[in-house]
Amino acid sequence: MKLRELAHSRTGDKGNTSNISVIAYDPANYELLEKQVTAARVKQFFDGVVLGDVVRYELPNIGALNFVMFQALGGGVTRTLALDIHGKSFSSALMEMEISENL
Amino acid sequence: MKKIRLGSGAGYSGDRIEPAVELAEKGDIQYLCFECLAERTIAIAQQAKMKDPAQGYDALLAARMQAVLPVCHKKGIKIITNMGAANPQAGAAKIKQIAEKLNIRGLKIAAVSGDDVLAAIRDQELTIEETGAKLSTIKDKLVSANAYLGVAPIIEALQAGADIVITGRVADPALFIAPLVYEFGWSLEDWNLMGQATVIGHLLECAGQVTGGYFSDPGFKDVPGVGQLGFPIAEVGADGSVVITKVESAGGMVTLATCKEQLLYEIHNPKTYFTPDVVADFTGVKMEQIAKDQVSVSGGAGAAKTGLLKVSLGYVDSYIGEGQISYAGPGAVNRGRLALDIVKQRLEFMGVKMQESRYDLMGVDSLHGEKLSAGHDPYEVRVRVTGRTETMAEAVRIGNEVETLYTNGPAGGGGAWKSAREVVAMVSVIVPDSVVNYSVQYEVI
Numbered sequence: 001m002k003l004r005e006l007a008h009s010r011t012g013d014k015g016n017t018s019n020i021s022v023i024a025y026d027p028a029n030y031e032l033l034e035k036q037v038t039a040a041r042v043k044q045f046f047d048g049v050v051l052g053d054v055v056r057y058e059l060p061n062i063g064a065l066n067f068v069m070f071q072a073l074g075g076g077v078t079r080t081l082a083l084d085i086h087g088k089s090f091s092s093a094l095m096e097m098e099i100s101e102n103l
Numbered sequence: 104m105k106k107i108r109l110g111s112g113a114g115y116s117g118d119r120i121e122p123a124v125e126l127a128e129k130g131d132i133q134y135l136c137f138e139c140l141a142e143r144t145i146a147i148a149q150q151a152k153m154k155d156p157a158q159g160y161d162a163l164l165a166a167r168m169q170a171v172l173p174v175c176h177k178k179g180i181k182i183i184t185n186m187g188a189a190n191p192q193a194g195a196a197k198i199k200q201i202a203e204k205l206n207i208r209g210l211k212i213a214a215v216s217g218d219d220v221l222a223a224i225r226d227q228e229l230t231i232e233e234t235g236a237k238l239s240t241i242k243d244k245l246v247s248a249n250a251y252l253g254v255a256p257i258i259e260a261l262q263a264g265a266d267i268v269i270t271g272r273v274a275d276p277a278l279f280i281a282p283l284v285y286e287f288g289w290s291l292e293d294w295n296l297m298g299q300a301t302v303i304g305h306l307l308e309c310a311g312q313v314t315g316g317y318f319s320d321p322g323f324k325d326v327p328g329v330g331q332l333g334f335p336i337a338e339v340g341a342d343g344s345v346v347i348t349k350v351e352s353a354g355g356m357v358t359l360a361t362c363k364e365q366l367l368y369e370i371h372n373p374k375t376y377f378t379p380d381v382v383a384d385f386t387g388v389k390m391e392q393i394a395k396d397q398v399s400v401s402g403g404a405g406a407a408k409t410g411l412l413k414v415s416l417g418y419v420d421s422y423i424g425e426g427q428i429s430y431a432g433p434g435a436v437n438r439g440r441l442a443l444d445i446v447k448q449r450l451e452f453m454g455v456k457m458q459e460s461r462y463d464l465m466g467v468d469s470l471h472g473e474k475l476s477a478g479h480d481p482y483e484v485r486v487r488v489t490g491r492t493e494t495m496a497e498a499v500r501i502g503n504e505v506e507t508l509y510t511n512g513p514a515g516g517g518g519a520w521k522s523a524r525e526v527v528a529m530v531s532v533i534v535p536d537s538v539v540n541y542s543v544q545y546e547v548i
Contacts (some may be wrong), residue, residue, distance in 0.1 A: 009364075010318075077142065078142060081460065
């Protein structure tokens with residue numbers, strides 16, 4: 001199943017760094033997300049787009065993960081050549097990630 | 104128990120104006136706060152100020168104030184905004200002028216300055232955070248240097264009885280924290296309370312992004328009345344407890360999902376969110392939907408402020424040239440790729456010097472590159488709205504309504520572009536020569 005079935009997401013930007021939240025619709029699925037949506041997988045997913053590291057932070061209280069992706073915005077919103085200067089559409093891309101129903 | 108209701112009137116400089124008027128009229132609020140200063144906005148405003156010392160404040164300041172001043176004055180709603188940009192004093196003078204025109208009297212307007220630190224830091228040997236390079240490497244290209252101020256100057260203005268506070272660069276949440284500290288007499292060193300107040304400010308500072316804007320995804324995340332999106336209200340108690348809500352009749356919604364998305368928007372480590380006033384900790388935040396469009400948020404915490412301020416530097420970096428053209432029908436993608444090849448060859452042949460370049464096919468791979476786009480047909484869609492109008496002012500409004508989808512429309516919209524132009528067209532008619540009857544007249548003032 002796609003990540004989109006289990007979680008919703010929003011992208012934010014600061015300088016050349018992008019962050020993507022991944023929030024479980026049902027808090028019961030948080031553990032599944034925590035197991036499968038790892039920093040390494042997200043880094044691999046955005047291979048060629050995100051040039052720097054990906055760091056993950058966990059917020060179990062609200063059933064959410066926060067991915068911070070460095071060197072992700074072509075130099076940052078104020079100088080990038082990208083069409084989507086903020087990288088706002090990254091969250092929609094991540095929703096395509098495949099998730100297995102088993103922990 | 105005393106409650107203070109804060110309204111968020113704008114999430115960025117170009118945001119919609121009517122939802123702020125709606126908040127003032129129907130929101131039962133005591134404060135209307137407008138966050139209108141993006142990273143680069145202040146550098147551009149500084150350039151405007153250098154050309155004309157009376158300029159340098161937000162381009163929509165006059166329009167916003169004209170719209171909200173009458174109702175805010177009538178109801179005693181105080182206004183706090185960073186629309187002063189590079190020139191808060193000139194912004195305050197402009198507000199005064201507008202108030203006079205509206206026959207409003209008895210208004211105290213405070214302009215907060217001091218965030219401009221260009222002269223003070225220009226010659227210092229500082230290290231640039233993003234690149235690790237020395238400040239001296241861009242010293243000659245600097246346009247602006249503005250420190251993120253905290254709540255103190257805004258609180259001082261409120262204590263002096265200001266009805267309107269206009270600032271330049273301040274930390275975004277400070278626009279919302281300051282009135283709470285002022286009203287409830289909070290200690291600026293109660294770090295947990297300041298952390299919770301930062302959560303409140305952060306949830307409000309992007310306006311429609313917490314009431315269902317930048318959120319909807321049909322079939323997955325549907326937002327009622329998103330075309331008439333309302334802006335948020337925070338009802339805050341003296342202990343920092345808060346309920347995020349909106350005007351009942353307004354479109355949009357306030358749910359756990361909208362609040363969670365906004366809580367993490369532009370956040371890096373949620374344990375250490377640095378602001379001038381506190382190092383906020385969002386990891387203990389809890390949310391509860393207590394009624395329709397009412398979310399209670401608790402558990403924001405914090406640690407002592409660092410005593411360090413971020414300074415945003417504007418500098419002349421480079422120039423960007425851009426061209427767009429469309430191809431359609433059978434073989435469109437191949438013709439598009441050929442076009443990119445041709446332009447690439449031409450730019451090389453003509454010796455155009457570029458530090459970097461991008462060759463994208465919009466609708467195919469321009470947003471996320473070849474790898475992520477593979478197997479999707481088409482991978483991208485680009486919304487285009489166009490209309491013919493009688494005046495330029497009307498035409499400009501069409502693009503604005505597409506652009507404001509950023510913070511008000513479906514989730515993940517990016518890369519908006521707008522234009523408005525005069526159309527010179529040719530037609531012909533036939534009339535008898537007797538219709539032509541000329542004269543010459545002069546007027547002297």
